C-alpha cells in the first residue's frame with residue numbers, strides 16, 4: 255500500500271480518491287525517472303544568496319542545464335523537487351530574513367496553497383505550486399497583486415470544515431486555499447492537501463474568484 259489509511263479515508267470522504275491515486279502514479283513515475291545531475295559551486299551559491307537579498311529568485315541567478323519552466327517533463331519535475339528539498343538551512347534562513355515576495359524564492363512560480371499556524375499561532379507561509387518550496391508571508395496581504403487594503407481582502411471557512419479556509423482578494427479577484435493547522439492539527443504533503451480540497455476550488459470559483467497557480471495536475475479552472 256503506497257498511501258496511508260488516513261489519506262485513503264479522507265480522499266473517499268471528499269470524493270477525490272481517483273485523483274489521489276493518479277497523483278501517486280505520478281510520484282512513482284518520478285521515482286523511476288532519469289534525474290539530471292547538477293552541482294552548484296559555493297561561489298554560485300553565494301551569488302544566489304546575494305540575489306535573494308535583492309529580491310531575485312534562485313533560478314534567476316543559478317542556471318540549470320534545462321529550462322525549468324519549459325515543456326513538462328517528469329525527470330525535470332523530480333529534479334526540482336529533490337533540489338528544493340536539498341537546499342540547506344543557510345538558504346532557508348536567508349529566505350526567512352529577506353524574502354517578502356508573492357512568488358517562489360527558488361523558481362519564481364506562484365504559490366499553490368498556504369499554511370497558517372504551522373509553527374506558531376500567527377505564522378503564515380506560502381507553498382510554491384511548482385517546486386514546493388515554502389516561505390513565510392504576511393497574513394493580510396494578497397500574494398498575487400500585493401494589495402494590502404484590508405477592505406479588499408477577506409477569507410471564509412467552508413461549512414463544516416474548520417481545518418481549511420480560503421483567502422480572497424477583491425482587487426485582483428483571486429484566491430488561495432489555506433491549511434489552518436491551528437484547527438486542523440495535522441498536515442499532509444502539500445500536493446495531497448491541494449487535491450483533497452478540490453471542493454474548495456469549486457465553491458470559490460463559483461463565487462467568481464480565480465486560481466492563478468495550477469494544482470498538481472496542471473489545472474487552474476476546476477469544475
Ligand SMILES: [Zn+2]
Nearest residue numbers: 358361382385
Ligand atoms: Zn518554486
Ligand SMILES: [Zn+2]
Nearest residue numbers: 396399423426
Ligand atoms: Zn490581489
